[in-house]
Amino acid sequence: MDFAPSAEHKELCAEVLRFARAELNDGIEERDRASRFPRELWDKCGDMRLQGLMVPEEYGGVGLDPLGTALVLESLGYGCRDAGLVFSICAHLLACVVPIWKHGSEEQKRRYLPKLSSGEWIAVNGMTEPGSGSDAFAMRTRAVPRGDDFVLNGAKTFSSNGPVADVAVVYAATAPEKRVGGISCFLVEKGTPGFRAAQQFEKLGLRTSSIGELLFEDCALPQSALLGGVGAGETVFSESMAWERICLVAAHVGHMQRLLEQAVEHARTRQAFGKPIGKQQAVSHRIADMKVRLEAARLLTYKAAWRLDRARDIALDASITKLYASEALLDSALDTVRVLGGTGFMEECDAARALRDAVGGVIYSGTSDIQRDIIARWLGL
Template identity: 55%
Template sequence: MDFSVSSEQREIIEAIKRFATRELNQDVISRDKDQIFDRKLWDKCGEMGLTGLAIDSEYGGMGYDAVTTSMALEAFGYGCHDNGLVFSVCAHLLACTVPINKHGSQKQKNEILPDLCSGKYIAVNAMTEPDTGSNPFAMKSTAKAVEGGYLLNGTKIFSTNGPIADIALVYAMTDKDKGFHGGISAFLVKSDTPGFEVGQKFEKMGLRTSPIGELVFNDVFVPADAMLGAVGGGARIFSESMDWERACLVSAHVGTMQRLLEGAISYARTRVQGGQAIGKNQAVSHRLASMRTRIEASRLMALSAAWALENSRMASINASMTKLFISEAYQQTAMDNLQIYGGNGFMVECEHERYVRDSTGCTIYSGTSDIQRNIIAGWLGL
């Protein structure tokens, strides 16, 4: 594996950093406080190509490989201070748009992907249910075969982008006897389909500019050609999409950690207490040293996991290890950053407390840290 950055990749990275810094960082504190998703900022991300990074160019995407996508998302996380917007873009791209690019019919790709890549459509992954949490084997949503298609019934919860989505990638049981492996199918459902309702919108501790909510399906008819992939193929599609999300979403966190480190170093050099810069205090300098070490390890793990997505049968364990390590590294880095700023870090207007709140979510979404450890242990034969 050679992760040296090509001149083309360097141009991509710098362009995304400039764009995000210039266009996406207005009024983040107030939008976070009021839980405002700014569609204008989303549209700008679409114009920049962020909503279609890993999608084939013939459908309006950027056509990047997984490693270049990882680098691009790191640059996005570095430049954009709106962590909720970054999260919504990644959920749209990795858990919804990538699966359609990989498993969609020619008709589905021609009709849907251009609008997803441009940002005209916002996508939501509809998997988690009220009684299932991290256990997809307990899925209760059903898709009953009827003449010409299927009737969807069920409720999905904690669906990122749910309240604002134009299209949902919905997983439902088509054969209860076969269970999760072979009994789950995936469907593409427009939000204006009769019987498809947006339920409760939830208020979160962090990532508050990324809307999350409940999706309800009451006898929603979907034609047979709305199925993504084959009958019973939903488990494979979902698992692959989680590999992409776990491996690449955390790349954005690496960029955020890098920006926090650079700011903390500058502050430690200029903040004077007791007659000297606080960076001269070992308690502070060691925090910064640990932050730098975690970032370097995280970046290498993210690039390795992205490479594995397209080159290795070990992609799933690499994705889980990467998600586990980087999410916990991000949370610890956010805490260290706040401690370095002290009382200033605790104040909302200084923004550092928001990173503590936002980073807490990363140890939960896409499978909690405990779930990642379970997956890794399974690969170890335990």
């Protein structure tokens, strides 16, 4: 096993870090307060092809391997103080672009990947429904064959990027009696009759990433909208979740690095009782724990990313990595707030925003409970 970054990886990571620090951070407090998705920054990221990191160059992407993708996302999470924007990019890239790249027909790849990789088009993944989240395959959305078409009816909710998306990667039951094996995946473009993005939600964190509902009312789709064939939904979804559970948390690793540096800086400079607070063991040990979590999350992420296109089955690695790194980010965000004291609790403080943002991480892409269930199943329990 060798997951040392290559010279190309290192160069690209340094470039992305410079770009993120210089271009993506201004005005974060204001747009977080206003829950505004920064389309102009999305477009700048598109110029860097961040929305197409693993997409082969012939389809307009960067052509990185999974480890390279994770490393670049780590740099983005480290340099970019707007975790909502980073999340939007990851949701687009890992839950939408990956399935099209992996399962799309040549025609679908040529139609979608260049526009998605450049950020010209934004994608949304629609799996969760008002009545089914963790139990995702209990979905009610139906796709019924009618002549050469499928007719979609149903509603998706909590769909990240939904309100701003140009294309939706949507899961629907084509054979509900088969449950998991009866799910198919469809590509639905904005403007398709019978499809609309509806209610936009206000969230606790990740506020610069917009989220909403996707509604389908007698939405007729041609065969060419099917992704991966009839009944392939579970395969398409599981693969995209493996990518998301591994590469999205790479951005958490970068975020944890930034939080650690902030905590160390504060502990060195803030004086109490005649010395820096970092000289109090209660504070220094809290920060030591943050460092341990960071290194453990980083190693899990690199190992899982290295194995992503090598292992016969990656689901266990993906669940362990996602569970650990998302919980680690939440714990470290809370520890940073504690180290910063009252300053850390103030709305304008990065650590306060980080804490709000980190809560989402233990819910999306399968909650921590669901990751534990998957791990337990692997152990035969």
